[in-house]
Amino acid sequence: MEAVTNFSVRLVQRYLPSAFVLAVMLTLIVLLMGMTITGESAMNMAGYWGSGFSSLFKFGMQMVLVLLTGYVLALTPVVQSLLSGLTAQASTPRQALVLTIVVSFVCYYLNWGFGMVAGAILAREMGRRVAGLHFPLIVAAAYGGELVRGPSTSIPLVIATPGHFMEDAIGIVSVSETLYSWWNISLTAALLALLLIFFMLQKQPKDLVQLRDKGDDAGSAAQSNADMTPSDRIENSRFPTLFLGLLAAAYLVGEAITKGFSLNLNTVILIFLALGLLLHKNSSAYLHAAEKAVGAARGIIIQFPLYAGIAGMMTNSGLVTEFSEAIISIATLETFPLLTFLSAGIVNFFIPSGGGQWAIQGPIMMEAAHALGADPAQTIMAFTWGDGWTNQIQPFWALPLLGVAGLSARDIMGYLVIWLMISGVAIGGTFVALSVFG
Numbered sequence: 001m002e003a004v005t006n007f008s009v010r011l012v013q014r015y016l017p018s019a020f021v022l023a024v025m026l027t028l029i030v031l032l033m034g035m036t037i038t039g040e041s042a043m044n045m046a047g048y049w050g051s052g053f054s055s056l057f058k059f060g061m062q063m064v065l066v067l068l069t070g071y072v073l074a075l076t077p078v079v080q081s082l083l084s085g086l087t088a089q090a091s092t093p094r095q096a097l098v099l100t101i102v103v104s105f106v107c108y109y110l111n112w113g114f115g116m117v118a119g120a121i122l123a124r125e126m127g128r129r130v131a132g133l134h135f136p137l138i139v140a141a142a143y144g145g146e147l148v149r150g151p152s153t154s155i156p157l158v159i160a161t162p163g164h165f166m167e168d169a170i171g172i173v174s175v176s177e178t179l180y181s182w183w184n185i186s187l188t189a190a191l192l193a194l195l196l197i198f199f200m201l202q203k204q205p206k207d208l209v210q211l212r213d214k215g216d217d218a219g220s221a222a223q224s225n226a227d228m229t230p231s232d233r234i235e236n237s238r239f240p241t242l243f244l245g246l247l248a249a250a251y252l253v254g255e256a257i258t259k260g261f262s263l264n265l266n267t268v269i270l271i272f273l274a275l276g277l278l279l280h281k282n283s284s285a286y287l288h289a290a291e292k293a294v295g296a297a298r299g300i301i302i303q304f305p306l307y308a309g310i311a312g313m314m315t316n317s318g319l320v321t322e323f324s325e326a327i328i329s330i331a332t333l334e335t336f337p338l339l340t341f342l343s344a345g346i347v348n349f350f351i352p353s354g355g356g357q358w359a360i361q362g363p364i365m366m367e368a369a370h371a372l373g374a375d376p377a378q379t380i381m382a383f384t385w386g387d388g389w390t391n392q393i394q395p396f397w398a399l400p401l402l403g404v405a406g407l408s409a410r411d412i413m414g415y416l417v418i419w420l421m422i423s424g425v426a427i428g429g430t431f432v433a434l435s436v437f438g
C-alpha cells in the first residue's frame with residue numbers, strides 16, 4: 001500500500017496541472033465530445049458554455065462566504081484557544097491524523113460546507129503545531145471524509161419532500177429507506193474505518209513538507225486613544241460588530257423557533273458570520289481577518305464559472321443523456337445499482353452540482369430502475385454516493401480546503417486517487433451485495 005501510494009503521489013506531482021489549467025482542459029475535452037458524439041457545431045457548444053457560465057454565480061458566492069466567514073471565525077482569539085487545546089491532544093503525527101480524520105468526517109457528515117472549513121482549519125493547526133507531520137498528508141486526510149453522505153445530503157431530502165418534480169413517477173421515498181437505512185449507516189461507519197486505516201498506513205515521507213508559517217495574527221496595529229480620530233474610535237469600538245452579530249443571532253434563533261433548525265449553506269454562513277462578529281474585539285479586527293481570508297477564495301472565484309460552463313455544454317448538448325442511456329443499455333437488475341453509482345461518479349466530474357446533475361440524469365436512471373424492477377431507494381443512494389465519490393479527485397470541491405491550507409491540488413491528489421479506489425470498492429461492493437442478496 002505504501003509503495004502504491006508513493007507512486008501515485010509522485011505521478012500526480014509530476015503530471016497533474018494546476019486546478020485552473022485542469023478546468024480549461026476539461027472545457028476543451030467536453031467541447032470536442034459535444035462536436036464528435038452529439039454532432040453539435042463549435043458555435044453551438046460555445047453558446048452552451050456561455051449560457052451555463054453564470055449558472056453557479058449564486059452557489060459560488062455562497063462558497064466564498066462559507067470559506068471567508070469560517071476562516072475569519074477561526075482567527076478569533078476564542079477559537080484559536082480552542083484549536084490550541086484540541087491540537088494539544090495530538091503529540092505525534094499519527095495522533096494528529098486520527099483526530100483530524102474523525103473530527104472532519106463527523107463535520108462533513110453533519111454538513112459538507114461546515115466540514116470543509118472545519119477540516120481545513122484543523123489540518124492547518126495540526127500542521128503548525130505537530131512536529132514531523134507531513135502537511136499535504138493531513139490535508140488529504142481532512143478532505144477524505146468529504147465523500148460521506150449525511151443528513152444534509154440534497155438528493156435524498158428532495159425525494160422525501162412532497163411535491164418534488166419526480167413524485168408522479170416514483171412517489172415519496174422516505175429518508176428511513178435511504179440515508180437512515182441500516183446498510184447506508186453501516187457503509188458510512190465502514191468508510192470512516194477504512195479512511196483511518198488507509199492514512200494510518202502512510203509513513204511520513206522522507207521529503208517532509210511542513211507548514212512554515214508562524215500562525216495567523218487576527219489583530220490590527222494598536223492605536224492610543226489620543227491618536228484616534230472619531231472614525232477610528234468607531235472602528236475600534238465594540239458596538240458595530242456586537243450589533244450585527246446579535247442581529248444575525250436573533251434571526252437564527254427566531255428561524256429555529258418558528259420553522260425548526262435546518263443546517264444548509266445559508267445557515268452555516270450566518271452562524272459563522274454571527275460568531276465571528278461576536279468573538280472579534282471590533283470591526284477593525286474583523287476586517288483585518290477578512291483581508292487574510294479573501295486570498296484563500298481566489299480559486300473559487302475564478303474556477304466555479306468555468307465548471308458552470310462545462311455543465312452547460314454537457315447538459316445542452318445532450319452528452320449526459322447519451323452517456324446515461326449507454327450505461328442503461330448494458331445494465332441488468334443485478335448490475336444496475338453499481339452502474340448507477342459509476343455513471344453518477346463519472347458525470348459528476350464534469351457537472352459538479354448534485355442537484356443539477358440529479359435534475360438531468362436522475363429521471364433517466366429512475367425510469368430505467370422502474371423498467372428493470374430495481375429498488376428505488378437503493379438507486380437513489382447509488383446515485384447519491386456516486387455524485388460524492390469522485391469529488392475526491394475533482395479540484396472543484398477541494399478549492400475551499402486548498403485555499404485555507406495554502407496548497408495546490410497536486411499536493412494532495414496522489415493520496416486521494418488511492419483513497420478513491422478503496423472507497424469505490426467499498427461503496428460499489430455494497431450495492432452489488434444489496435442487488436444480489438437483497
